[in-house]
Amino acid sequence: MERMSACLCLAFLLFSVVADATYIPRRSHHLLSSRQNMKTSKSNTELPSHFETRYFPQNLDHFSFQPESYQVFHQKYLINSHYWRKGGPIFVYTGNEGDIEWFASNTGFMLDIAPKFQALLVFIEHRFYGESKPHKLANTLGFLNSQQALADYAILIRSLKQNLTSEASPVIVFGGSYGGMLAAWFRLKYPHIAIGALASSAPILNFDNIVPSSSFYDTVSQDFKEVRVNCFEVIKRSWGEMEVFSTVKDGLQELSKMFRTCKTLHSLSSASGWLETAFVETAMDQCE
């Protein structure tokens, strides 16, 4: 995936749950570890009621005609027709990097507005995430990209509308963070399938050739500076202090005590990684 970083809190008011739950830090290992943490700790992973799980066979490759293009994987999607009036709109969440239940449980906005619009809700899992994986990952990772993901959504949506004999139902796509980028790109690339897109906290322009590569962490730093410049400076100095401290005799043991780690630290990196995540999350969740 292209390197990108998140705009902080752009559409927080509009779509606060998604904005809170999904963002793309510049470093993917950071993303994965913090997602993992969120899953087990603060966020809700219980699927809201009235959702049904389905699987749709997708071709691995939508753009060429090699034999491996016709490998099929089963793409998971969740569907909720509780509020739907046939002929009413279809709200589709263009799944981003994670289990689709997670996005369905943390995108309250779509559930909130479904009764008013008598809308059908559909959450589609992103290829190569959750259960939507080909059997052999090793030789297929080249098919993991946003263009293929968008084509998956296009094909699934058309098939679903056909099966429901609801071809005339307008489709609106929704997404947060990378999922918001996908929603916006989907509307641009497949305007005949979606009449609108809501992209929340989507870092659409946050690419290295458009903004400085430091822009994500600059924004995080700015948040702390706005509270108090000294706060920023103390945090900034602390990295070096910890580095030095970790190399002195019993330094790591002391740091373990200080931070009350579950196990004694063997290196500084897990503690500094944890702190970095805490600072980033604090900046992101402090929006009004």
Ligand SMILES: *[C@@H]1O[C@H](CO)[C@@H](O)[C@H](O)[C@H]1NC(C)=O
């Ligand atoms: C539509 O129905 C066909 C035939 O039963 C099925 O193979 C396909 O998976 C369905 N499409 C979706 C999106 O569920």
